Amino acid sequence: MNLLSGALGVIFTFKDRLDIAFILMLAAAVFDFFDGMVARLLDAHSNIGKDLDSLSDMVSFGVLPSMMLFKLMSIQTDSDSIWCYVPLILAIFSGLRLAKFNVDSRQTVNFIGLATPASAMICGSLAYFVSARPSSLLAYWTSGYVFIPVLAVILSALMVSEIPMFSLKIKKSTKGNIVKMKRIAFLTIAMMCFLITIVIHENWSLAILMTLSFYVLMNLVFLVMPNDE
Secondary structure (H helix, E strand, O other): OHHHHHHHHHHHHOOOOHHHHHHHHHHHHHHHHHHHHHHHHHOOOOHHHHHHHHHHHHHHHHHHHHHHHHHHHHHHHOOOOHHHHHHHHHHHHHHHHHHHHHHOHHHOOOEEOOOHHHHHHHHHHHHHHHHHOOOOHHHHHOOOOOHHHHHHHHHHHHHOOOOEEOOOOOOOOOOOHHHHHHHHHHHHHHHHHHHHHHHOOOOOHHHHHHHHHHHHHHHHHHHHOOOOO
16 A cells, blocks of 8 residues: 555646655655554564665655655746756665665664654755745745755765664653653654644645655754753
8 A cells, every 4th residue: 555655646746746656745744654563472483574664764754755745846947958957866875775674683662863754854845835836945945956956965875874863653662761752852843843833824744845844854853962862
């Protein structure tokens, strides 16, 4: 279902329905989350399941967000410039990220580098918001040839970086109060983002964009802070 949602998302992207494409991305994330949760609860692990999970993520959180940014930039610039193809590097680095994750034993509890779903949600929510609010400041920023390519490069670098990033997945092996505090802080910020979005009567996708942006910023701040975990 994750893979199917991602494939359908690509189809709707090229039909200029970035709103439906993002909803399908969210559906893929839900299927991906419950797949892992059920596997942990039932202790039902297999190499096939692990590889299938990564292959599905590659489509839903690698190919789909890169296609959405490509389409968004094509629409915003009303061109087929070579710069519109820069966001496709997200697909490449998502593949590298997923391959790295599969063989990296350090990432059993938390992440090293930005997870592909988080990167995808930033791209998808941005595309959805701009399509829903074409007169917004974000729409103005994405109307040039700089913002989207730079965003794609930054997210690509973060995915293959060595920056530790806390996971929201609850696992039996999770230890330490610091991780719990980070999760509580993030969830508090997430609720504030949704509340602000409601108060200012903005499109709901802005709340997801702000939440995931704060997630990245939080991890960058924690990187330079002393960690006694």
